[in-house]
Amino acid sequence: MAQQETDPETERQTDRSLTMSRAMVEAIAHEMREDEEVFYMGEDVADYGGIFDSTEGLLEEFGCDRIMDVPISETAYLGAAVGAAQAGMRPIAELMFVDFFGVGMDQIYNQMAKNTYMSGGSVSVPMVLTAAVGGTYNDAAQHSQTLYGTFAHLPGMKVVVPSTAYDAKGLMHNAIRDNDPVVYMFHKRLMGIGWLPAPDGPKTPVPEDDYTIPFGSADVKREGADVTVVTLGLHVHRALEAADDLADDGIDAEVVDLRTLVPLDTETVRESVAKTGRLVVVDEDYRSFGVTGEIVARVAEDGLADLEAVERVAVPDVPLPYARPMENEVVPDAEDITSAVRAAHGDE
Template identity: 90%
Template sequence: MAQQEPEQDARTLTMSRAMVEAIAFEMREDDEVFYMGEDVADYEGIFDSTTGLREEFGYDRIMDVPISETAYIGAAVGAAQAGMRPIAELMFVDFFGVGMDQIYNQMAKNTYMSGATVSVPMVLTTAVGGTYNDAAQHSQTLYGTFAHLPGMKVVVPSTAYDAKGLMHNAIRDDDPVVYMFHKRLMGIGWMPAPDGPKTGVPEGDYTIPFGSADVKREGADVTVVTLGLHVHRALEAADSLAADGIDAEVIDLRTLVPLDTETVTDSVAKTGRLVVVDEDYRSFGVTGEIVARVAEADLDDLEAVERVAVPDVPIPYARPLEDEVIPDAADVEQAIRAVHEGE
């Protein structure tokens, strides 16, 4: 699917600002929408995920909670089943284990277990990713963990434009949605973002449908499939390689569940070469799933493939070691060259 361009006169926003704008709009439109999490009221979210919301909506709808993920995620599940539309923030995705029973045995399964007599229209937002030396318990992405488990839609924006449209859609959806935002893309002062995430964003509300990947850069030689921070690293690599006559197409998945397999397979049918890039662990993850789907759809189209991901080790604290395990633009460039040259 071709990239959806924002309006020409749209303002330029950071990704955090775009997310907050969508949340505020939905809260004004529907009194049943509320936000709960650790440090989301007075502190306004440690990654600027709720800036200004408490001032407008008060403590009844922007709620700080005790440090008990099981309790407040469970409360969100109950509120959703009672007809409200809660947004619960899991401060770091690494903390999922503390509340996993509520996430996967309640939030994701209750519609099925009840024979669809209840729905769970809630959003679980969570910060993902490393690159800022926060060690093994605060630096994972874990996209594949949530995408692997049925019953939840999984959303991963890479730009402000996408972040707003996907957030509107997530809050309005009648199923539980896991909205995973990368810390490095939010545009917060103490963690500079790359240039790409800050984009034009229309003032009005709009939605981006789930299961709709976006071709961020068109190309004829190699298909690069990625998401989150690594959309921008892939674009950097593609721009660098263009000088050498290698034309890479970069696809931003945007959602993992549902997954837009067709956009990926159409691109591979054109290029014949596939590179999948992910900040999650290499084994049993997104990179393997994409390669498998392409192979199942039409193995004859696939001439060469490379995967770029985090090796199966805890994310190190030391900066040189973290830089070594988290793929950068040079790693993506090397993989593109490898499939292009048939190495």
């Protein structure tokens, strides 16, 4: 299907609000009705509906032939998804936690990501790899990472990270229709499930009709004149909270939600920094060799003269702790962003 451009302001004019999980499921269900080659596979995605409600209700409509629980073998079912995609189907394969990518990494970065290139373009791999990411709910080092940068670093995959229900639906439609492999990373804390309360913000008005959000199109979630805050996922909402607090002190922060890392909308970031002169990059991934450094480098390469100050806010290079006070210490919060913006602004 051709990519459909939409007018966000027009599309947002609806009284119906959804959680991010419901918005994702709505997009998946629409695509499955439109195309019988679309199917979903993963651990606990059928009867259970996904442990983060990523497939809730789909089994009842589409049955176990298209909403498939699989054995606990990421190597096997990710390889099966790659093969199905190359055979003309459009699988969606879920990693229950992105941390589990290691046991299926060959299927992801040597097959899913590279088979189109290695075949000289004779095959395509139109599949979506969904994965739950993020901490803040005390599930320790092997279930709490984001790893955006790991997937963005490896060529051949598009990488999507929604922060709101509106964005989640539009990006999911686009991901399923794309002829290249897409890694769709959803933050557990934003899904709106009962046992894991979401912050204010991810539940948004969502049109009933299908619509797409083009990849490589960042969204300015809050306009400002003094400091540019670039972030994604959960930390869009933490940045907006920080921006509201800073406004009380006369500091006007602009918040840019990247929405996709591959492709990356460097132009929107550069335009914002050219206006504000100050850049703060916030990420829940690790600080070293990651997203924060990449954003700063891209801005500096083309716009060094515009930069008066740069700050980075990210997870330090340690495994995510289990203990709640320790996890809260390493995962950036609104106060950390506020401090970084103040430093960039010259107030600290």
